[in-house]
Amino acid sequence: MAKESKSIEEILWDSANKLRGTVESSEYKHVVLGLIFLKFSNDKFEERRKELVEEGKHKYLEMKEFYNMKNIFFLPEESRWSYIIENSKQDDIPLRIDTALHTIEKNNPALTGALPDNYFSRLNLSISKLSALLDTINNINTIKDKEQDIVGRVYEYFLRKFAIAEGKGKGEFYTPKTIVNLIAEMIEPYKGIIYDPACGSGGMFVQSIKFIENHHGNKKEISIYGQEQTATTYKLAKMNLAIRGISANLGDIPEDTFGRDQHPDLKADYIMANPPFNQKDWRASNELIDDPRWRGYDVPPASNANYAWILNMVSKLSENGVAGFILANGALSGGGEEYKIRRKLIENDLVEAIVIIPRNTFYTTDISVTLWILNKNKKSREFEVNGGIKRYRNRENEILFMDLRKWGSELEKQFIELTSEDIAKVAQNYHNWQQLDGKTNYQNVPEYCYSARFEELQKNNFSLVPSKYIEFVDRDSSIDFDKEMKRIQKEFKVLLNEEKQSQDQLISAFKTLGYEL
Template structure:
């Protein structure tokens, strides 16, 4: 496979709706909702809009089931929630139904009525416990006329019109993505860009068994796992989903996101910290997909978690950075044949101290299967390049079925595949990069050909290299891809650690000069008789 250069194709857009002047349903709804937002922050407003979309979806499913009961001559069961839940349909009491909300859309207490409706839906459907927005509509003091207009806009969505198109799933995904963009750098951590999630799913192939995400955000990893299964004609009944999320509002987003797609999941009893309150202590997962917080500081107290069983004889991860705590948490949750695909900041690829010792043991224990460096500007919250790690507890020869295909994986136990994807991708929303479906297919194919020791796998300069454990030992257990992949179009190979050290020194010098200049300026003003408070 030849190295792919960055293409200039436009990003793929949602399918268009002729009735809305060429705009997709998602785009039209987003434009309408955004105009009505006013001064409310996107981080707050997303719960309002997504809560209403969920309410409309739940109502449409409810009304469809209600019509089926009438057609079957079961009028006496119309108000019995068991006859809805048995078909994975949420039961809605009369004041929780969409037509009741629309009839009262212009009333002064409409915000309270919506909050009450969402609260009643949670009470009537145990699987939604802790999922829906809690008093957002009353608390935010939404303008009554704007709220009525938003309700009218959402009322135009027929979520059951074309089930093959997953209209509500498309709308929800589009809104999650756009709210992440709107919240910008330092926020929007609830969302991992879709093309990255798709890449991980295509590489680790979560076809059947238990899937776990210890920092599940809005549940995107789970959604794409199910899509992978469906695209390979599998059954989501053969998958069990477990996750955990620290932030309460994001926990609600995840539960809603999964509920509208009919995906059952155990996300724990409540939002909770994975380290201090592990809600899946005895879990052994066949697949782990995760995008944990990067370089998380002070994740444990001075003496807390020193003897945690998740460290399994490895060194205790440093308090100053949780990257390796996330890694060991995931390793401890893998089943005998389990595979994990997760994202970390590039700094985890090298470094000393406890991190070095843990990284060395991971390599020596043959757990590291692939290290894949991604392009910059793929995330909405940071423009740094990050890395996909793939850990595999069964790198030895084995056979595995994916759909109708049976694959023979040969012995790669003593090797690690390094991939550099920094020159691959297409523009998205002007300043971001994403992988196209073709990119994802090609990258995953390279990885699977390597796994199976196929004759058409070969090391490609500036793209991929299969390193032996001896190679990695010679590099003192650094996992920086540029230490292994050949770069033929450069005068010299770039040493990541050296470059970062030089950059760190340069930035320190610039900050020092800035501080010195500021002092000189203040001194001049003082000599002129003008004091400046800093």
């Protein structure tokens, strides 16, 4: 049987992995993704350069305006891939790459703050391994297949692999694509402003644009705003969006959303977010007490930022805005200020759906997490899709609970991911519940979903824990425990006998060789 050939992503990953050992994965992801960006930018630049030659515009070949007008980055001579490859075996190649990236950023204002800064020179990279990686990337034509989005595929693959490699407590720059897809399919960001207050590497924005493309919407009708605190992750996001030609306002600098909100007056139609879970010490006890984002609610506790993130998003929603975001399960039932805020959110009829996500879905944590959907206008919602009007007449004073803990399929033997079929079923169930065009096919299903009325929420002290509302079948009540224990006893006896036989055989083998155990 012929061995299956490796994908471009796998070949690149194998080559990049050779850099490990002397360089931490948290560092070398910027090396690898920087090089992929450089090659992709060069391929687009050369394609445009060829167009200008064919149009007889030779005198404009070195004028950046004739590249920028087509959303293509202008590359000075020392930033072109051919120059990098010509010098790839030289000892100073790290410096040349740093210079190339710096020069591209300087000549293209849209890339300000986006590219790795002096990474190659300071990491003491093996020249032979770096050269081998350059050769591998050199063999990839990043724009050959317009439909396949090769560089986008590579970027997505690498971000996921790096998040897995960095493991728990790290890799917070990445939200699994299937979770982002689930949020997009539920809140349907067709038109308007999209905001992510903790945007990581920009995955929410990328999948939002893909959602629009898949549903034949118009990308020009979407505006993107975000913010990211970590400087290296901020660069990842800007690169990730730049290679896909996605314009976004991520703030002038990487900055803490609470300490320095760079979009204070923003009103978003859609919010998609995966903020840090259970973030401690996000503010000093006497800071941000009078912040306008909490107006009408209690001040979120300084010990945990979960409800600060929620209120930040509530403050950013337009009058018909919808938010979908991930939080740790603890936010569903906390006491103190969290209880007061949660109660007020429910009384204000902002909470629309609570969805428990399968465990081990995230690469950075194994705690249970929840998808929240907030809706500023649960009375009605409509928007144009493919020339027609899509309408939802939502349920007021009700919350839909869904439990997906048993859903999903295995990924790389240690993670769970929701399949495209899972996502479609969950989104359809949610939209059925919303009473599409005044009609509904929704019904409560034990161990899956339940629509809770305000009175039930009040009775449960405004807890948002789904198991308090979804019916669960007591399968233990029908079990004959005596019969079951006898079955287990019988199986255990067989296992013990097999182990005894193995021990006897091992002792006998040693005796044959003249040794006693």
